[in-house]
Amino acid sequence: MGKDDVVNLALRRSLFFPSAEIYSSAPSGFWDFGPFGHRIRRKIVDFWRKEFVEKEGFLEISGAQILPRDVFKASGHLDNFNDPVVRCRKCQSVFRADQLISEATSAVVPESISTPEFDALIKKHKLRCPSCKAIDFDETKKFNMMMKLDIGATGKQEAYLRPETCQSIFLAFDRLYKTMRQQLPLGIAQSGASFRNEISPRNTLLRERELGQMEIEVFFNPLKENEVEKWESVKDYKLRLLRLKEKNVKEYSCMESVDKKIVSSRLVAYLLCRTQQFYAKLGVPLPLMRFRELEQEARAFYAKETWDFEVETSLGWVELAACNHRSDYDLKSHSAVSKHDHQIKDLETGKEFFPNVFEISAGLDRSLFVLLDVSLKKEKRGPEERIFLSLNPSIAPYVAGVFPLVNKDGLNEKAREVFGLLKDEDFDVFFDDKGSIGKRYARGDEIGVFGGITVDYDSMKDGTVTFRFRDSMAQERVKIADLPVFLKKAVKDYFSTPMRK
């Protein structure tokens, strides 16, 4: 299945759609999530919270999305969060210089090379404006991607929409460390929107101007970067790494990756392992994943080591999470500008130090898109073709639909009873009595509903229903009273049973 299949499905069933699409003046790069898409997206966050954040004992906060200028002066974003842009002198169209060159020459151009280097490349390849075909580009300039706001009646309080959620975590580190009675290593997480004034948003959820993030910042004592409490549980786990200057992904156990100095510490290996495990559990097949090592000029300005977690999709490799060693960059910079000291005392040596940070910055909307992409299946069944979304039931919009086979002879009432029973037990189910049973199954399959529960004439006699699995289309008779236990088990078993293709 290709990229267009995902987008077609998304638009047809309103999983996501362009924001304010009824207005031709709506800027691109903004997306709304409809009822089913919002459910899947929300459950990805719930899964991240439960399977990653809480299992590791990390804290989660929710900070304001608007922050004052000084925050971004200290963080370096005002000076460094730039894209190289170039304007056509003839038609005034504006392009990202790196994209312009890459698209015309098929070469990968890092966005961090200098503006004269871009100009040289544009000249060398005699690039034409994609809009008006003129060869008449202005000099490349740095364009800051943050979105600026003026706060207050006098408009003198300059502020910005955050370009990453993690800044509020750094700002609150000292408060949380003290009031939450914490010790290092300490993980603090946040999920929410960030904002980047992209020059050319594209590929729907893959390059947005308003983007959902799930970020984890792990603070640690740099002298203890190799003291990892749960090291035994991960040391033999195989990380899928694409190292600098290597062409292929190779598997290295966490232990190997540390011993061979492929990653800088046990803590880094441990957190890469948890990231890989998280996405595997979420439903991305292992062979489609890799961590790609970034060379210095391709890394974010605050990172001293970066592994991009990527997944192979119908659009090629897509980055889902940046795993950055941010060293003491953030706490040190904010301490210097705010004058609030973020150092803490090492209880053994009595010395003050800035905790270092390793971050796993995951894209929520990208994760959603990629999960749709790797889950969407087309299947020939005799003369017919069916489409289904093979989602992990934990993030399916509903775990099951409840259907009366026909709307007479009390079947509808019985089905509503079954629906009520499951709702009371907090199962995410829906009721549908419209159209043929085949159509109801198909509508559910397409958006990833895990199972169909059909109430038929036998149900009235023996109190059983048919449970039909989305992926295998296998059917099983289950006693109504046993449904809660059956469903719970089926969801838990999903990754170990043949019903998953």
Added chain:
Amino acid sequence: MGKDDVVNLALRRSLFFPSAEIYSSAPSGFWDFGPFGHRIRRKIVDFWRKEFVEKEGFLEISGAQILPRDVFKASGHLDNFNDPVVRCRKCQSVFRADQLISEATSAVVPESISTPEFDALIKKHKLRCPSCKAIDFDETKKFNMMMKLDIGATGKQEAYLRPETCQSIFLAFDRLYKTMRQQLPLGIAQSGASFRNEISPRNTLLRERELGQMEIEVFFNPLKENEVEKWESVKDYKLRLLRLKEKNVKEYSCMESVDKKIVSSRLVAYLLCRTQQFYAKLGVPLPLMRFRELEQEARAFYAKETWDFEVETSLGWVELAACNHRSDYDLKSHSAVSKHDHQIKDLETGKEFFPNVFEISAGLDRSLFVLLDVSLKKEKRGPEERIFLSLNPSIAPYVAGVFPLVNKDGLNEKAREVFGLLKDEDFDVFFDDKGSIGKRYARGDEIGVFGGITVDYDSMKDGTVTFRFRDSMAQERVKIADLPVFLKKAVKDYFSTPMRK
């Protein structure tokens, strides 16, 4: 307990705290939610989704927070979403005119009177500048409260942060009505942040510049405003109404309120009933609630009927939700400006019409603040005083803490077993083995943890633990294996048992 008690607790335990507080340049009106506060806040949204949105069969979406200028031209916000501001000519301080007058004269001044009327009142009362004491005010002006952004590299795409979440619901109505196979009445909900450039933010979460909302828009055929499917289930329910020009709250059944033309239709009565029930279930005592009818000049510019749902707190009456009859204002305006027709066809008459809208626009952060305010209790117990937060266990940060009585003789390991058992069953529990058992109870009580589970020497012999209730401090021995059922029941029974004060 007073307002200061809530704020002190919030800051002490980091439930919420000023955003970017380490920077003196941080503008006011922005708040961050720490780990416990974020948990409570998130659970309020979950409770709203489960007990209101999903029980009514409404849809929920999540739209972009930035919308283009045309949206707010059509919605009327560019022209009408203004606050009256007045500037001191001497010291240049800016104030909201209505607040300036109210605070100096103790009279209630509607914010919607004309600017010459404000000027006349300021002159009449010879008001002084609260900052520099001069009597030298400029003329009152209208100040638009929306926050403006420039999108794109050329900065020519004017956009705004949404001042209410509901606009994306109106924009997507036609798409959702069609692709989600819906009929009227159709409820569409959204929870998320909205942004208002308040002149003088104050009272922490009660007047913010970035505010959490939970909004429900119910679309209906205006000819069928009295056809309510579940009318029988609400007709005798008593609404607590404060009518225009009346001094006291009176109770009217839904039926009475319609028959006596106090509210405009059965649909309005039904939705007010569901709102009151939602907050009652959430934990606000009935005697502290009222719906206050607003006269025309106090209503939002789009509303033809408004009932403000208010709760009596340590700060007086606080509005938690505005219940607005928005008529066909929104769909008609957006159709006119966007040229996308939002009319639908009445299947009986064949005529096209604009659905009307009744909205329940609830403030999330206000709801959180008020729930803390009404739940915070101080209690004398012999020589000691204790503080506890008597929250509905469904929105408590944790349902229970698990504590080993002492950290020896295998009690810690046993307690971790109990903790694991409850986590496996998806209970929101935490583990704490630090400090005396009394201190652990007290720390949990203060942030609203519903119960304490203590593993002691008897646990090792007979497999039971002590469950201690937060509110009554009553203790009960429970078999470890029975804990899941016991906990589930205790949470469900909360509102019908004496353990709730």
